[in-house]
Amino acid sequence: MNKELFKSLFKEKRLRLSHPRHLIYQELSLVGIPLGPQELYQRLLKKQRKIGLTSIYRSLDLFESLGMVFKIINGSSVKYKLCEIKDHHHHIICKACGDVVELNFCDISDWSKKVMESTGYQVIDHQFNFYGFCKACKPLQK
Ligand SMILES: [Zn+2]
Ligand SMILES: [Zn+2]
Numbered sequence: 624m625n626k627e628l629f630k631s632l633f634k635e636k637r638l639r640l641s642h643p644r645h646l647i648y649q650e651l652s653l654v655g656i657p658l659g660p661q662e663l664y665q666r667l668l669k670k671q672r673k674i675g676l677t678s679i680y681r682s683l684d685l686f687e688s689l690g691m692v693f694k695i696i697n698g699s700s701v702k703y704k705l706c707e708i709k710d711h712h713h714h715i716i717c718k719a720c721g722d723v724v725e726l727n728f729c730d731i732s733d734w735s736k737k738v739m740e741s742t743g744y745q746v747i748d749h750q751f752n753f754y755g756f757c758k759a760c761k762p763l764q765k
């Protein structure tokens with residue numbers, strides 16, 4: 624997401640766009656690939672940016688709750704990727720290289736209906752990921 628959208632989301636939620644939050648956004652946006660909290664910390668440290676690891680963890684948690692970043696958990700490794708799509712969307716993750724693609728469509732109305740019918744719940748949200756092998760990794764998975 625571009626800077627304007629990032630800023631507007633903070634404004635919308637009446638949250639303060641503090642210096643650490645801004646730094647983290649900039650770095651994620653610059654790199655373009657998923658980064659872990661430690662990696663972010665090291666990169667910002669090298670650039671002489673004053674930021675604590677705790678504040679990186681907190682900011683990433685906040686970004687995730689706002690749907691600005693996607694949290695990728697792979698075993699014990701946790702990485703975050705900046706989302707380009709603002710509204711509800713899903714992701715597909717390559718099991719081999721960790722590449723993430725955002726999906727700008729979500730068509731699960733039949734599925735939701737089935738869930739509601741079988742449980743009596745009123746479904747208000749859902750969250751899931753797709754996993755597979757990307758075009759580059761697919762030929763290697765034989
Ligand atoms: Zn996303
Ligand atoms: Zn791949």
Ligand SMILES: [Zn+2]
Pocket residue numbers: 711712713729730731749
């Ligand atoms: Zn969906």
